[in-house]
Amino acid sequence: MHRIERTFAGRPLRIECGRLAKQAAGSALVQFGETVVLAAASVSDTQSNLPFFPLLVEYREKFYAAGKIPGGFLKREARPHDEEIIAARIIDRSIRPLFAEGFKNEVQVYVYVLSADQENDADVLGLMAASFALTSSKIPFAGPIAAVRVGRVDGKWILNPTFQQLEFSDLDIVVSGSKDSIMMVEGGAAECGEEDMLAALKVAQKGIAELVAMQEELLGHHSLPKMEWTKAEPPADLVKRVKEIAEPRVKEAMNLAKKEERAQALSSLAATVRHQLDAEFPDQGRLIGELLEGMQYDSMRRQVLEHGERIDGRDTKTVRPISCEVGVLPRTHGSALFTRGQTQALVTATLGSVDDEQRIDNIDVPRETTKSFMLHYNFPPFCTGEVRPMRGTSRREIGHGALAERAITPLLPPYSEFPYTIRVVSETLESNGSSSMATVCGSSLALMDAGVPLKAACAGVAMGLIKAGDKVAVLTDILGTEDALGDMDFKVAGTEQGITSIQMDIKIQGLALDIMATALEQARKARLHILGAMNKSLATHRSEMSPWAPRVITIQVKPKDIGKIIGPKGAVIRGIEEQSGASVSIDDDGVVTISAVGGEAGTKAREMVEALVQEPEIGKTYTGKVKTTTAFGAFVEILPGVEGLVHISELQHGRTEKTEDVVKKGDTVEVKLLEVDDRGKMRLSRKALLPK
Template sequence: MTQRVERTFAGRKLVIETGRMAKQAAGSALVQFGDTMVLAAVTVSDTQSPLPFFPLTVEYREKSYAAGKIPGGFIKREGRPHDAEILSARIIDRSIRPLFPEGFKNEVQVFIYVISADQENDADVLALVAASYALNASKIPFLGPIAGVRVGRVQENWVLNPTFQQLQYSDLELVVAGSQDSIVMVEGGALEVSEEDVVNALQVAHGGVRELIAMQQELLDKAGRVAKMTWTKAEVPENVSARVKELAEGKIAEAINQPEKHTRVQAVEDVKKAVKEQLLPEFPDNSKDFGSILGDIEYNALRGQVLSTGLRVDGRKPTEVRPISIDTKVLPRAHGSALFTRGQTQALVAVTLGTAQDVQRLDSIDDAGETEKTFMLHYNFPPFSTGEVRPVRGTSRREIGHGNLAERALQGVLPPFEEFPYTVRIVSDVLESNGSSSMASVCGGSLALFDAGVPMQAAVAGVAMGLIKEGEKYAILTDILGTEDHLGDMDFKVAGTRNGITSIQMDIKIEGLDLRIMTEALAQAKAGRLHILGEMEKALGTPRTELSPYAPRIVTVQISPEKIGDLIGPKGKTIRGIQDETGAEITVDDTGTVTIAAVGGESMERARQMVMAITAEPIVGETYEGTVKSTTAFGAFVEIMPGTEALLHISEMRHARVEKTEDVVKKGDRVKVKLIDRDERGRLRLSMKALEPKPEGAPEAPAEGNGDRPRGERSERPPRAESNGGEERAERAPREEGAAAGGGSGRRPRSGPRRGSRDDRGER
């Protein structure tokens, strides 16, 4: 039977419903906020997995029909999840994973479908609520409920679950997941906000989390609670455990204190191997138990040492950052590059500057149309970075998540596209990894952008924080090692400038974390970040003043929208010809903004001149050098710009009387003329005599339309000529050629698309 709870949350209706859809799943829930709807369904296997970890799978999929769209491409169905779906799945996974009981190994799958999208409310936080309810309503053991909200700040006002439009004006965006008493996950970015602002945002978010948890509790009571499945945690016989500890505890405690990662790992593995070989004859049926006991011994040894002595396994104090080395301009042909090394973590980061043609085009159910992305950061984590051998497949979810975190950290300090019209791509290749390679990517990315000459507002650095907590006793660790991440309770990454935080991510392995510890961790992270920024400033303190000679030069010019067709030409012939001749890339939008990009200033300037020559507007009072295109009894037509002709009347050729046009100019002559008039119809009039001093005593030349005009002609138009089609030229040319090309009358034909395909417009 369908059961539902409906409340007003953040000013809009929120509904949690169960019992209508996906009833054969172990648990399901439908959550609606505005007109955005998500469906969560969870299932669990009846047997334990042999894997050494908890096998949890989260799939988050957006259905195109949710927004009334049909997928693009040749295969008209949803394909592999795109990056936004993967990032949403990671948010849910990281929030719920710590809340399954320790030792529970049955495989669990969580499916989230976005089945309606109102293009106003984001579905990811709704999916977290739906997944939490479905898990709590199922037989799966789960230490919930939890909930998730998004928090923003618009005009100094905190907003829960802001709309997409509100987020455009927000200086902070955090997704926060939590239980009734604590916070379990944080993910987001900001525009250089203070640590105090982040804590305030977390407090606001936690209030919203509690509201959503209360709704889930009400629906659980209303729909009836299901008995949880029975399962048994694998227990090791006490005599086996005692014997392993007797042989291994002292040796492992000594082995973990090695300054280098590989020597430390090898020392610990040697102890484990020796203990296993020694105990196997004594306990031949318990070989599988040895590994778990030895893992617990290593876990307790590292944590105990930090809490009791204040020293970490590599000899550092809790607040100490590993040694840093930096090299810039390490790749001769890259537009910007940096090699950032912190301890045994190293990232080679390269920046490429592209043009408007290089933007990434995204099609999402959250947008009415296609959106463009002009900044990208791609993070790669090859197996050799940890000395491992493993299959190399496609980009992993972890790589996408770490790249997004680093991208957010840098995006807020980049110059606006209008001021720096480049598409920017950063690639971070992790060459060594022993803790916080994503934060190394942030530091290396900032340095590489400086090296490329990108006028950033400030340098950005990042640091990963850890936590060891036993009861009320805890230690916060700056710049954690891989071992400390693996055996610790928290991975808290904070990136920012000297002025504030730009990106933040927190994952925990315990049930929750109170704000007191988070506040202390943020303050310690700031100290670490400032230290790293100081080291970066020693290597490269400001952006380089010149771009790489191999980077494209970009200039924008504004033309009249009426001239767009002239620039493009029929089927893109004109704009393609300019590109072929100069090697430049040219794009133009509907407002008349023309972007010209070329590797080399000469090519760019040549292309700019050609564009301006085609699209320039004649200015009354300016002097031009043009070609005589034809002559008539009453004057000559002179092309003063490509495609723009104007009338040079016979009375304007000389101060003295001119009997015949050909006495002064002939077809094909190059003449200097001054534009003296543009009438209300856009017709242009030229003068040669206006550029010459008037001789003393010279008689006044008769004005146009007096003695030279045949009887019966009206003065408001040039006289008709009977030879060479003069009448047609005089009547039609100014309207169809001169006026249209000169931009006066606006009667240019508008057939054909103004923003067409590459065939229509040339190389856009």
């Protein structure tokens, strides 16, 4: 067993290996504060025949880590929740470019959160553990790398801020990289300027270098020789024949601007080449396909770097044509159709009450929390013309939804001013690059169409990169092909004032900050252009909400009155809902939320709630109901559950022989509150309201 311990960001950090999971190819235990993660990496002995590198990353948070038992009937951890999937994607996207080119043995990396102190987030520790597990193993991996989270509170940068510090931070980004370059960025901010974002990345780079140095020191004590493997190389004569037949036609096909025409031409070419070479090179269809893809890669990149022209005819900085429509669906609360080139998103916004909030139970907080804004992204197969089964929400859909949700969240009004639960759904109807950023644009428009008073309109754009040696081209608003064959997918979303969400993945082994600075500036200009197009459709939120949207009313009552509103076994609050037609809920602080489609139901429910908690006022007139009669007078309920006595002498002017001569049980009478004694008993008068 080997261990190294240092102080990082003011807290103890420890990396340990050789004690746990010893039958895995590599493993590591990382502890920061009292949060502990274990990573174990395994590799198959044989290469797969898949056309991609089969890497699987699983990140799981164990409830026992925080001393909690999972909810539900089975009391076991079920499928990974969204935050676990996002953490797994952060690790996957950071490590994937560092495996040896052409290596196709199946690799699995499992990261378990074993202890959670509910102060330090485990996701960045998981990446560090995964990095060491892979680098110290026989797997051909060009590590080590590390990740840090960067926050900013009161203008001061904080590395790996605690959950408590993040509540006051105007920026929350995770950055991974090597000693001197960036690999991955993921996070959000409250309209952060490009210069500040670059400053955050520089802060991150320093922290990453420190963590990488720790791993390198430990690797000096524990590191295995790398496994022997052979990169599958196609026969030289096959390469020559494919080039002879296909190279000119690949270049011709790659110059077709329309995605469908280009795909059809390339598909036809692949079939032709396979047919012509079938007799000479039998059963080599997969290799022929890979060679043709390599030609497409070379053709697209050469045209950009040498001529500054992209496959659809644009230069490197031009955004595709944009079309925006709002109010496209009659019964939704808000809707928008955003189209950019051949990427199209239909986005809807739905408003609900506090009862519609999402309830979340995880290991980061002691008790269950709620979430009042949700953004869901869907990517059906027809949006790219494919035929494939739909088997639940994919990791990619969850990740893209989270990216767009982060972009919008800082712009939402406070719940105290707009007490609605909001769900946004983006249906990707067409995709040819950057559907997540189309989702951001469509979400902004749909929310404004629903009458949600956003702080500002929000737009996003995806940037790409072609890099060959010293030649570099940063691409604005990338196509799907440019994403697939390029070196970077850098998504930036925000307002005119600054960035609200950012995500970067690369396929090369690190990116210098000067290239990122160029990409951020191009993205800013593109974002302003897109916002200009959006503002022509709808520049601000609608003053009136949809007639189909609920109207939400909130009332603050004293905590001591909560029981009055709920009633025994909820009888009173259910009665209010039944009589008014509104939905009513109350929290532990005494905030009553009333939701109703239509103003009358909400108004009636509000009046009923206010009547329940109204304090009797001396001298005020009340319309009450006679509950009981006695020989000495009548008891009248002037407020729900509040009764007072009308003495027989206060029923009318003159002498009254019998109470029932004036009022009977069930009668409605007007009375005046004369007095409330020290015991809270109320003296009422009917006589005081009668003419003498």
